């Protein structure tokens with residue numbers, strides 16, 4: 337197991353009283369596989385990613401990454417240990433060009449986050465030729481030698497469509513030395529052709545046999561197609577896990593999440 341979450345509990349305070357979003361959750365992620373985390377809107381999936389990557393304080397329980405405790409580390413430290421993340425709905429940094437957006441996710445930065453951008457902004461300088469070469473290699477390898485992105489390295493993030501920005505956001509995760517990638521709704525808001533490209537990119541992520549992908553998705557055909565394992569989050573815990581077929585054919589999952597009576 338690359339990641340073990342033990343007895344994770346978190347309360348959020350609402351306007352009147354607090355509510356328990358995670359309630360003694362236990363969850364283990366198998367190394368080298370693609371695991372899909374599914375669950376209704378507001379069930380706590382993104383919150384769980386925040387907990388793993390160090391963005392959420394105030395929870396109890398243990399997190400083990402490769403058998404070692406991860407909690408109480410900063411997001412930057414956690415990224416340096418090898419956990420990369422695609423944030424839900426976030427496009428590229430609009431005021432940085434494609435190349436600098438790629439460089440931000442490289443090993444010595446602190447992972448893909450607005451937070452790390454603020455910290456590392458000063459570090460981005462023109463002398464980083466090695467990173468530039470790496471970025472070009474990644475783009476060529478994922479999108480083909482004649483791809484449009486390699487020709488648009490100096491175009492600003494804002495000049496790309498949302499779908500293109502999602503592809504680049506996934507591509508830049510290859511810049512870091514990540515062994516666990518957390519992808520929050522990679523296909524949301526993206527057209528079918530790009531979804532197919534995203535599928536190829538995610539398969540490439542695990543192709544080295546060393547990288548593990550944990551992804552949150554509402555696109556069930558995509559989950560059935562790409563995931564080796566599937567876990568269903570509801571009422572603060574993983575209620576069912578197994579192969580995507582096993583979980584998606586479960587009666588409770590069908591009733592309460594898929595809306596099939």
Ligand SMILES: Nc1ncnc2c1ncn2[C@@H]1O[C@H](COP(=O)(O)OP(=O)(O)O)[C@@H](O)[C@H]1O
Pocket residue numbers: 348349350357375376377378379380381382383384
């Ligand atoms: N910092 C916070 N304070 C209070 N409530 C929060 C906070 N962050 C998220 N929530 C609430 O917790 C619930 C779970 O959110 P989230 O993890 O984003 O769900 P999802 O499963 O859709 O990704 C939502 O109801 C959300 O409004």
Ligand SMILES: [Mg+2]
Pocket residue numbers: 381382383424520
């Ligand atoms: Mg979410």
